[in-house]
Amino acid sequence: MAIERTLTILKPDCVRKGLIGDVTKRIQDAGFKILAMKLTRLTPQTAGGFYAVHRERPFFGELVEFMSSGACVPMILEKENAVADFRALIGATNPAQAAPGTIRADFADSVGENIIHGSDSVENGHIEAAYFFAESDVVANQA
Ligand code: CMP
Numbered sequence: 001m002a003i004e005r006t007l008t009i010l011k012p013d014c015v016r017k018g019l020i021g022d023v024t025k026r027i028q029d030a031g032f033k034i035l036a037m038k039l040t041r042l043t044p045q046t047a048g049g050f051y052a053v054h055r056e057r058p059f060f061g062e063l064v065e066f067m068s069s070g071a072c073v074p075m076i077l078e079k080e081n082a083v084a085d086f087r088a089l090i091g092a093t094n095p096a097q098a099a100p101g102t103i104r105a106d107f108a109d110s111v112g113e114n115i116i117h118g119s120d121s122v123e124n125g126h127i128e129a130a131y132f133f134a135e136s137d138v139v140a141n142q143a
Pocket of ligand 1: 054059062063093111112113114116117118
């Protein structure tokens with residue numbers, strides 16, 4: 001299987017609940033290497049741009065408001081089969097439907113406030129990573 005990169009965001013509910021450490025440990029214990037990370041806060045404009053694909057959805061306004069409501073922690077992750085493996089680690093978008101032991105099943109409250117984002121394809125992962133990081137922020141060689 002190919003080595004892939006994916007983009008995650010520990011969302012404002014994750015930061016507010018004091019779960020940055022717990023969730024990051026789950027990610028690292030699952031074999032993901034962190035190539036870039038930072039604490040930041042999205043504006044409504046940047047949150048709207050990041051989720052532009054959902055602009056026509058009825059929940060778009062709520063999503064933008066939530067994602068710009070506090071600090072978040074984006075990270076670029078790398079691993080074999082990273083995109084699919086990360087989505088398995090975090091669980092279904094709606095935590096009520098997420099498999100037991102997944103991050104969303106264990107920590108998330110609702111479909112709107114679901115703790116964590118994971119890219120849905122390698123291509124989107126690259127696009128999403130560029131939203132938060134410059135190439136020079138990516139530490140690929142950590143030896
Ligand atoms: P995420 O994986 O970050 O990508 C899009 C987000 O939209 C998703 O997580 C959810 O947090 C949010 N979302 C999806 N469906 C709904 C919904 N019905 N109501 C509110 N937010 C939603």
